[in-house]
Amino acid sequence: MDTPLTTPLSLTLLLLRSLSLIHGAMDSCYDDNEGVPSRCMPKFENAAFNRMVMASNVCGSPPEDYCMQTGSTRSCHHCRVSDPGLSHNASMLTDFHTDEEPTWWQSQSMFYGVQHPNSVNLTLHLSKAFEITYVRLKFYTSRPESFAIYKRTSEDGPWMPYQYYSASCTKTYGKNAKGYIRPGDDERMAVCTDEFSDISPLTGGNVAFSTLEGRPSAYNFDQSAVLQEWVTATDLLISLDRLNTFGDEFFKDAKVLQSYFYAISDFSVGARCKCNGHGSECVLDEQGALVCDCQHHTVGVDCQKCRPFYQDRPWARATGDSANQCMKCNCSGRADACVFDAEQYRSTASGGRCVDCRDQTDGPHCERCRENHYRRSPQDPCSPCDCNTMGSVSLQCGMEGKCECRPSVTGEKCDTCQPGFHSLSPGGCRLCDCDRRGSVGVCSVLDGGCHCRANVEGQACDRCKPGSFNLQENNPAGCTPCFCFRHSLVCRSSNHHAAVNITSDFLEGIQPIMIILKVLHSIAKSMSVCLSPLASVERFLGNHLLSYGQLLSLTFTAEAQYLLPHSVTVLLEGSGTTLSADLSPQHGPVHQPDTSQLSGVTLASAAPFSSPVTPSTPPAPWVEVCTCPPGFRGQFCEYCAPGFTREVPNGGPLSPCVPCTCHQHGPCHSETGVCVCIDFTTGPTCERCLGGYYGNALIGTPNDCRPCPCPDRTSCAQMTETGEVVCTNCPSGQRGELRSYYMTGRCRIMGTNHSIFP
Structure with missing residues (x-):
């Protein structure tokens, strides 16, 4: 790795330093004096240093000769992979070396077909997202005529063009050289430049790609999501597409072909581990993966999201003006988890919506009771309203737990019928149908059963018990016992009497x-x-x-x-x-x-009244009409029926009536019981025949008594033993007997045999 930077790169770094993108030491995430959150970033570093680069082509397999272009002369050497002193593998791209003792990676030469359209690729895997400031390549041979830099923002994402270098931009990449970049989405577009594409210098030529150079929003980087995404990369790919030549390769001379190859002595990437301003260093996690040590209540490989309970505002990248730390959700101490709700944030500026609220609470901040629950103060847990579904207007109760009842329902939970109502059902309670005249109090709230007065019965207490009549509200017993002179228990109110x-x-x-x-x-x-x-x-x-x-x-x-x-x-x-x-x-x-x-x-x-009373006539329902048992008659059973008399003679209407004892020989007086005898009978009960008649009046037939067959209808008697009728009152000097074969009586003069017939 070289230390000097070329002049263009130095100017670029000055720009980036002014944007705080390449500040060397790592930052503190909190103000040292007051502990206020502030933007912090990991140290600026060469992210490629000592990282393995994958090369699609390396010289020395099989061993080969190569020649260095040095102007008028050519020096040739040997490359062999198996010999460390003669190998030039990809590890030499990112190792430490000096200009005096350089190391380099080298591809096979054109002798082995390395030339357009065949490309040689170098791939650098950064392990996680970095914010790329520049990519620098120092070539050991002349710089390529055409090569491109690609990046991707996730390990499995697509490769996206980052920068094209070519002396033939249109021919090779279909792009115009030095295209103009407009602010906005165009700033994520790769451009092609013909700079750094000359064949000279033959060795040591630098190419430095500054990610923000020529991007209009670079000076407003904190507010440009496009550029923040543009500088982000997890992997870089260098595609070497066409070698620079002097044109002598057409002669196919082996020495000439062996002098054209790709060789890079240094591959540097100036970058910061991407923590979005919420972490000052990246560390290895338990699995050995590189991650940010997140602060400001953020979490994630890149501190790209808020911690689970810090969702009160949307996650945002820290800026120079604000740390944009994640804010703790306000769940009133009744939840341990929340999520960010964008709509809630837009309307209330508090986006943390709590989930799994405890104590039967609900709401974005667990600030209220769940539906159909209540509490008396914000400090209390919520309790179920338990409003009766049938008796309540709503299942939601008030702060004291009292439910709003239907008109016919009462009780704290609307689970009881009001007095005068019964049988709680989905529509409320039903009105008691107890007859006020015959009931006491109100009906049972459970089944509507009425409490009847002493002399009243029926589901609605609307009829008199047997033995009573005249259902009246002002009667404590409800109905009046039948009087009927105690002779009947069946009576009713008269409709033929007026008050x-x-x-x-x-x-x-x-x-x-x-x-x-x-x-x-x-x-x-x-x-x-x-x-x-x-x-x-x-x-x-x-x-x-x-x-x-x-x-x-x-x-x-x-x-x-x-x-x-x-x-x-x-x-x-x-x-x-x-x-x-x-x-x-x-x-x-x-x-x-x-x-x-x-x-x-x-x-x-x-x-x-002779006819039933009319509605305009005040009724007299207290007047009874009795249904008399056998032996009685009259409206009140006050008289004995024909053939009956008082059990106690002249005992009055309260005395029971008993059958007349006249042995079927005539009626009796209804009050005294004295018989009016017929059939030639006599006696208080017609128990004997009249004088001049004989027979057994107790038999009870009309022919019980027959005329005596004696002169002048005098009296006679019938002998019990013989059945003969003997005149008992013959005239003086006569006696007589009744002969059965004459069927008539006769008297004989005493001392003679002459008979005297009646």
């Missing part, structure tokens, strides 16, 4: 009687009390079965509360029974004389 009130103020035609009483109150004083006898009480007397279960209202009016009675006792008497009720209102002290009176009594009752 009426029996009222009276009991003052009609009354003359008051004045008396003076001494009454002691909290303040003792004399009072005048007027006692009036009650009038018009007849309307409250008698049969009031139509008021069964209704209210008897007594109204007292007074000019002052203290004049109301201390106690009121109401007595109802009838049928040997007395019912009483005591009322004890509270009173205050007496302050001044005043008056009070019983102003009215009202008894709810009903009036019968």
Whole structure:
């Protein structure tokens, strides 16, 4: 490797030094004083030094002679691969040597067919991407008439032209010499130049290719992605395409042909290991591969991407103005990974989108709860809302975890029907259909089952239990037990009665009687009390079965509360029974004389209608119609049916009815049980025949009693043993018997044999 540089190369390096591309020592990636990130680059070096170059052609195999062009004379030598002192392999391209003792690589001579269109290739593998500043070749023989430099940016990528050198650019490479490069994409285009293509000097000629020379954006390199890609290479290829000659090769003289060959004493590549401004050195990794020692939270062989949790802004190459260090994602402490989201970065300037948020969180920064989750403060983990899918308007709850319920649903999680609703389903809850008249409270929220009053049954509590009737909301039991004088448990409300009130103020035609009483109150004083006898009480007397279960209202009016009675006792008497009720209102002290009176009594009752009541007529559903068992009749089973009488004679309508005991010989009285005998029977139960008749009335047929065959229908008797009928009341001086063969009775005068027939 030589140390001197030619003048054109020196000028180029001055340019590159001004662009900070060939600064020698490696940089620190952080400010020494404040630790602020700054651009850093590995040291500038000869990237080809001591690297193996692959040559497609080497002299000495087979051994051969070659001659050096030295102007007027020619000196010839021998090349043999197997002899280290006589070999010129590719390792001598990148080794260390001096100008006084040069080493060089050498190809076979033209004698072996080395000439256009046959090319000789030299390939340099750099192991990783480098930013190439220049490529320098020092030729041991004259420089080629045509050769090209190629590069590729990845080990398996295509070869791209880097630079053409030719005295015949158009003929050899199809390009014009010294083409103009326009800013932009044209700056990645290789150009062809006819410089460095002369046959002289015959030895020691340099060719230096500066990657940025003639590129308009070179002075704005940090902002030119085209040039940043242009200077990047992982491999370089030198294609030696045509030898320079004096034209004497046409004579095919062996010595002449042996004097034309390619020989290069030095192959240098000025470059930096590419770390994109985020690393100050390249090192060997565990697998022995060359990689950047990345800083600024970058990672990759070339520090070409951000570390996994540093994705808050897009990766960028460091510049002289900014280190463009990768920024840590803000995941609120609830995620360990994030990715860069370009759209998010454009809209919020924070591109780190967190993934796999913990604690049921979500959002680009794990800053909120997942859908259908909640938390009370940002420090708390999120919890599932658990809103009931059927009872909630939305599965998302509020900050306190309370769900928004459908109109008929309640509960923290909308999982319970509101009072009055039941059977939670996808549409919410269904309205309870309990009959308010027969139910207590609301229905079961689970199945809609109603809580029936004592005398009510049915799914909706809408019908009276057997033995009751008249379903009413103001009845604590729901239905009124059938009265029916205790003779039937089957009844219904009458539709032939209308509601009426029996009222009276009991003052009609009354003359008051004045008396003076001494009454002691909290303040003792004399009072005048007027006692009036009650009038018009007849309307409250008698049969009031139509008021069964209704209210008897007594109204007292007074000019002052203290004049109301201390106690009121109401007595109802009838049928040997007395019912009483005591009322004890509270009173205050007496302050001044005043008056009070019983102003009215009202008894709810009903009036019968011959036809069913109409909607305009107030009904009287408390009036029952009983279905009577055998032996009873009447709307209330208050009468005994024909053929039946009271079990207790004159026992009243509460007494059971039993069949008449008249032995089928006539009806009985429905209240007393006394029989009305027929068929010539008599007795309380028609148990015997009338006088003048004989027979067994207990048999119960119309012919049980037959006329006695005696004179004047006198009485007779039938002998039990013989069945003979004997007159028991014969006239004086006669006796008689009934002969069975006469079928009639006869009397004989005592002492004679004469018979007397009736």
